[in-house]
Amino acid sequence: MIELKGVTRRFGDAVAVDNINLTIETGEVCVLVGSSGCGKSTTLRMINRLLPRTSGEILVDGEDINNADPEALRLNMGYAIQSTGLFPHWTVARNIGVVPDLLKWPARKRDERVSELLTLLGLDPATDAIKYPHQLSGGQAQRVGVARALAGDPNILLMDEPFGALDAITRENLQQEMLRIQRHLNKTTVFVTHDIDEALKLATRIAVMDQGRIIQHDTPEAILRRPASAFVENLIGKGDRGLKLLGLRTVGDVMARHLLPSQSEPLVEVLKETDSLRVALSIMVWQNSDELPVFSEAGEAVGKVTREQLLQGGA
Amino acid sequence: MPVSTKPPTRVLPALALAAFACVWLLDLGVVQPNRIVSGTGYGLYAATGWFGAVVVSFLLAVVIVLATRLTPKRFGALILLLTTALMAQPLLLEVFALRKLPEDSAYARIGIGAGFWCLAFFLALMLLETLGRYKASRRLQFSVVLLVVVSWWFCASREGLSSLSLIREYANRADQFSQALTTHLSLSLGAVAISAVLAFGLALAMVRRERLRRPLLGLVSFMQTIPSLALFGLLIAPLGALSAAYPFLQTLGIRGIGWAPAMLALIAYSLLPMVRNTYVALMEVPEPVVDAGRGMGMNERQIFFKVKLPLALPVIIEGVRITTIQAIGLTAVAALIGAGGFGTFIFQGLGQAAMDLVLLGALPTVFLALAADAILSALKFQRAPR
Ligand SMILES: Nc1ncnc2c1ncn2[C@@H]1O[C@H](COP(=O)(O)OP(=O)(O)OP(=O)(O)O)[C@@H](O)[C@H]1O
Numbered sequence A: 001m002i003e004l005k006g007v008t009r010r011f012g013d014a015v016a017v018d019n020i021n022l023t024i025e026t027g028e029v030c031v032l033v034g035s036s037g038c039g040k041s042t043t044l045r046m047i048n049r050l051l052p053r054t055s056g057e058i059l060v061d062g063e064d065i066n067n068a069d070p071e072a073l074r075l076n077m078g079y080a081i082q083s084t085g086l087f088p089h090w091t092v093a094r095n096i097g098v099v100p101d102l103l104k105w106p107a108r109k110r111d112e113r114v115s116e117l118l119t120l121l122g123l124d125p126a127t128d129a130i131k132y133p134h135q136l137s138g139g140q141a142q143r144v145g146v147a148r149a150l151a152g153d154p155n156i157l158l159m160d161e162p163f164g165a166l167d168a169i170t171r172e173n174l175q176q177e178m179l180r181i182q183r184h185l186n187k188t189t190v191f192v193t194h195d196i197d198e199a200l201k202l203a204t205r206i207a208v209m210d211q212g213r214i215i216q217h218d219t220p221e222a223i224l225r226r227p228a229s230a231f232v233e234n235l236i237g238k239g240d241r242g243l244k245l246l247g248l249r250t251v252g253d254v255m256a257r258h259l260l261p262s263q264s265e266p267l268v269e270v271l272k273e274t275d276s277l278r279v280a281l282s283i284m285v286w287q288n289s290d291e292l293p294v295f296s297e298a299g300e301a302v303g304k305v306t307r308e309q310l311l312q313g314g315a
Numbered sequence B: 001m002p003v004s005t006k007p008p009t010r011v012l013p014a015l016a017l018a019a020f021a022c023v024w025l026l027d028l029g030v031v032q033p034n035r036i037v038s039g040t041g042y043g044l045y046a047a048t049g050w051f052g053a054v055v056v057s058f059l060l061a062v063v064i065v066l067a068t069r070l071t072p073k074r075f076g077a078l079i080l081l082l083t084t085a086l087m088a089q090p091l092l093l094e095v096f097a098l099r100k101l102p103e104d105s106a107y108a109r110i111g112i113g114a115g116f117w118c119l120a121f122f123l124a125l126m127l128l129e130t131l132g133r134y135k136a137s138r139r140l141q142f143s144v145v146l147l148v149v150v151s152w153w154f155c156a157s158r159e160g161l162s163s164l165s166l167i168r169e170y171a172n173r174a175d176q177f178s179q180a181l182t183t184h185l186s187l188s189l190g191a192v193a194i195s196a197v198l199a200f201g202l203a204l205a206m207v208r209r210e211r212l213r214r215p216l217l218g219l220v221s222f223m224q225t226i227p228s229l230a231l232f233g234l235l236i237a238p239l240g241a242l243s244a245a246y247p248f249l250q251t252l253g254i255r256g257i258g259w260a261p262a263m264l265a266l267i268a269y270s271l272l273p274m275v276r277n278t279y280v281a282l283m284e285v286p287e288p289v290v291d292a293g294r295g296m297g298m299n300e301r302q303i304f305f306k307v308k309l310p311l312a313l314p315v316i317i318e319g320v321r322i323t324t325i326q327a328i329g330l331t332a333v334a335a336l337i338g339a340g341g342f343g344t345f346i347f348q349g350l351g352q353a354a355m356d357l358v359l360l361g362a363l364p365t366v367f368l369a370l371a372a373d374a375i376l377s378a379l380k381f382q383r384a385p386r
């Protein structure tokens, strides 16, 4: 659990973070979202003491972080940096292995971990591991940055716009991957982004920031349904917040399940139970149908969903 | 290696033409009746007869033709041709000695003319240009240089060139020569090593304490502005006084003249490039990278040794390179205060108006500087992140 109590950070006269209170439960993904310069990175960097705070308290598991040894604190907090900050004189493998090395893991365990992470993030352990950072594309570098943050198996993850430089498809894949990792590992995560869709997708709770203050801290659904101010309303976009709401829930939550899954003909455009209601609605509109069969990841027909169920689920 | 044809180079033909002009207009060699009297010069044709003249002219013509269209094959041919030409160049002098040296006079000797030096210079430039365009590997470049050096060494030790003035000067001073080599190397490299340690400490202090930056940089820059001769001279008085006051210093060889003041002055000169490069290198390590190191949980010591130092090393080595070349040159001047080294020959030669004795001091100095340059450049290149 991470608690920020009345935390303020000034740079000279300018206030970058203004008296914020924020509690992040263990295993939760808290997404800080807001426009550029609102103090997201500053908040993140105060949590691992890369920046000292001007006033207030930051507690991790009830202990003030200022009482801890800063290096030990950071070794237990994976940190993915906005500008990636890979070590230019080290190969990808050595970059990823830096925290295991600092933790003095045996070489074999470290190497296994490195290739596991490379695979997980869609990089090739054979060819990409021996590259130097300047030989990577921006997106690959960011993935290495994320892998490096995960490598030491930390309890806490601090991620500063880790998917910022990626194309939509890779970004989507990595977000899925991140959700999957999160379901397994349940790391306490603070994730910074300025993309509200990414925030809605990944967050257990979202903290909307503006000019160094937290405007609203709530679940994605509550943020969509009850935006606390015009600023938040603008951020989520008035026009399609209904659709965004549909995007929060999966088809599996609302469909009528068959008693027994059955093998069936693969259709052109299939709806999976992990797809969001938003995707289901889109397919329905496109195919002009009231009812759609739902398939599992394995390709079995597991249920069906009607337009009424969809709309009730979203409401 | 390049597969396609490169655009024709104008540099190679221009260099070849310049070499052609020099070798025909300037004297290839000189016959001197003894070591002091300036002798009579001979041009290429007069010195080596029509055979030498044709070979040299033909070679330069071939270079021009090959350079008009550079296919990979022609690159190979050019490198081979130029290397062989450079390796065989001393033979021109041998032919010259055979034809023109009067046999009856024991003091007569052969001097090297400007035409010979120009030819060697332009051949070397063409070879470097070709190797550069060919993107030759370090190993090939190194082998070529080694071949040429060994070949010149071999030619110099042959009977045919024993009448060469330079070699006679050497033969008269073979012991002094190796002594000079040892002194020269230990003075310059010793000064570089000591100032490297000092500079590292100073640069670290400047990185740690911003306040020290201006005074320290000011001090080392000031030392650089004192003329070298003056600095050597200025050290004589205090060191002389010191050793007079504490006689045990004299047993260590510390006196007003000799190696001690030379060493001090060399260190003083070496500090500026070393301190400046080390400081700049350490300061210019990108902030996000240092930040990443800290964010990953490195302590300050680990950040320094694992991140900052390796990233700064190429620029630090560059500082060592500049300093070493400078120190090798300055050590020659230090001979004036009795420090020894190759400068001794230079100043003796100047005093006796024996130009070949000057060369005997100057050539090895240049060679040492070039060798240091090559070795440290290779080291820097190897350390730079690929
Ligand atoms: N080292 C610093 N010195 C002075 N001001 C700073 C410093 N770091 C940040 N600031 C200021 O603090 C404010 C918040 O910066 P911060 O980096 O936290 O923004 P951010 O929300 O992460 O923005 P972005 O989305 O662009 O990364 C900005 O106005 C910035 O100019």
Ligand SMILES: [Mg+2]
Residues within 6 Å of the ligand: A040, A041, A042, A082, A160
């Ligand atoms: Mg930021």
